[in-house]
Amino acid sequence: MPVVFLTITNNSGGGQPVSLANIRAASELCHRYGVPLFLDACRFAENAWFIHEREEGQSGREIADIVREIASLADGMTMSAKKDPFGNIGGWLALNDDNVAESCRNLLIMTEGFPTYGGLAGRDLEALAQGLKEAVHPDYLRYRIRSTAYLGDALDGAGIPVVKPIGGHAVYIDARALLSHVPPLHYPGQSLAIALYRAGGIRSCEIGSVMFGRQPDGTEVPAAMELVRLAIPRRTYTQSHIDYVIEVVTSVAKKASSLPGYRITYEPPSLRHFTARFAPLE
Ligand SMILES: Cc1ncc(COP(=O)(O)O)c(C=O)c1O
Incomplete structure (x- = not known):
């Protein structure tokens, strides 16, 4: 049903x-x-x-x-x-x-x-x-939402394009704006996610054309947005961990214009974003 x-x-x-x-x-x-x-x-x-x-x-x-x-x-x-x-x-x-x-x-x-x-x-x-x-305790929720906004406000203050207002569980970077030289179907969000991991071990997640681009008939259409999600586990990180993330994201963003596009070398028949493999475009 x-x-x-x-x-x-x-x-x-x-x-x-x-x-x-x-x-x-x-x-x-x-x-x-x-x-x-x-x-x-x-x-x-x-x-x-x-x-x-x-x-x-x-x-x-x-x-x-x-x-x-x-x-x-x-x-x-x-x-x-x-x-x-x-x-x-x-x-x-x-x-x-x-x-x-x-x-x-x-x-x-x-x-x-x-x-x-x-x-x-x-x-x-x-x-x-x-x-x-x-x-559902207000003290906990105030702290939780405030800690996520701490990261979002810092990235925003550094001139990095983020979705606003900042969400509750994650900060979303606008990779289409930050990597404007990479066309959507060369996966700017994936490129940024890879760069963040290589630079600082930060595990983020592309929410863009890798996730939503493939149509049921096998063709590719750019997704509505090319986002990179920095999701924050509850009660796990201290403020210094988040300061480290701010440092790494800021330094990667400074060289965003040199990051390459990517192509997919392997994808499963469905939900490809979980297990696809990529290679950089020269
Ligand atoms: C909105 C939403 N629903 C469902 C899930 C799936 O959760 P699980 O990994 O526990 O199956 C997730 C995981 O990130 C999610 O963000």
């Missing part, structure tokens, strides 16, 4: 939040046409924080209350629990409809095994139960 998926926050669109007004309208539209609305909810707490901070009439509400309303508007959700819920690994599929949940469990038995066969260890479930509470 087709469903509509809403990713909160928008990971491929610069980490921007989805407003409550937008989620309410999407829910109303889906339900008017009998289409279930699902959330890719792994950054639910950061999204709720932005709603609290920026959306009219929401600042007086508890974050958990906003999260409950968001969940009430959807028919189901997927969760990558190593994001906002602070899990080490794992996640869940949540469904309102018990019959659909039962068919999912049956499919699981055929494809992976009984739900009781394994999955998350008890200690990981404990960590999630605690993580879900901590993830």
